[in-house]
Amino acid sequence: MTTPIEVAVDQDAALAEIFGSQYGAMLRLAVLLGADDAEDIVAEAFYQLYRRWKKLREAGAAVAYLRSVVCNLTRMRLRHLQVVRRHATPDAGMLPGSSAETEALLQDDQRALVAALKELPARQREALVLRHWLGLREAEIAAAMGISCGAVKSHTSRGMAALTRVLEERR
Incomplete structure (x- = not known):
């Protein structure tokens, strides 16, 4: 029988492995979906995965869950930004969703x-x-x-x- 401490260590190890292998892909996904705060979205997605880890059917579903959360968070943030921009004064500047570093690369x-x-x-x-x-x-x-x-x-x-x-x- 595994103790709660062993379960927590296994969970943390699995999450660390998923983070190491999927962070870049999730970041690219958020950027390509148009997020201007992609790092924040991916961080929030990993936090939600951490919170809901025990509710996943299996560990293999974690990447699909993460991808879904990134899509949903990006969609919600874009909707929010549309509302904010609709009610804000026009600002001359770069395209929404882009940064100088991203554009230069x-x-x-x-x-x-x-x-x-x-x-x-x-x-x-x-x-x-x-x-x-x-x-x-x-x-x-x-x-x-x-x-x-x-x-x-x-x-x-x-x-x-x-x-x-x-x-x-x-x-």
Whole structure:
């Protein structure tokens, strides 16, 4: 029989391993979904995973849960920012969701692609990022976004068509 201390040590070790292997991927996911505070979102997602660890069906579900939390938190923050920006005075500056460091590191083609992604509706952007950057299957995307597989196909198709049009105009 395992003691509560041994269970806590196992949980902490599992969480540390997940953090080490998934932090970068979750950070990229939040950035590609348009978060301007991606580090905060990922930190909050790991905190929620820590709080709900014992409620997970199995340890293997942790990464899917984490991905879902990052998507949901990003979506909530973007909605909040839309409301704030709607009621704030216009401010001349950089595009929402970008920092000077992020923009400086991207190559020209990458900048064009990220700019085109930012112009897409949120659901299309989420579906494309989850599909093409994370390589998830339709069922996994549907679970992360909380929509049906058919809706995933629709958002992905429409998003790809819009990206194709924007990037062809650039050439």
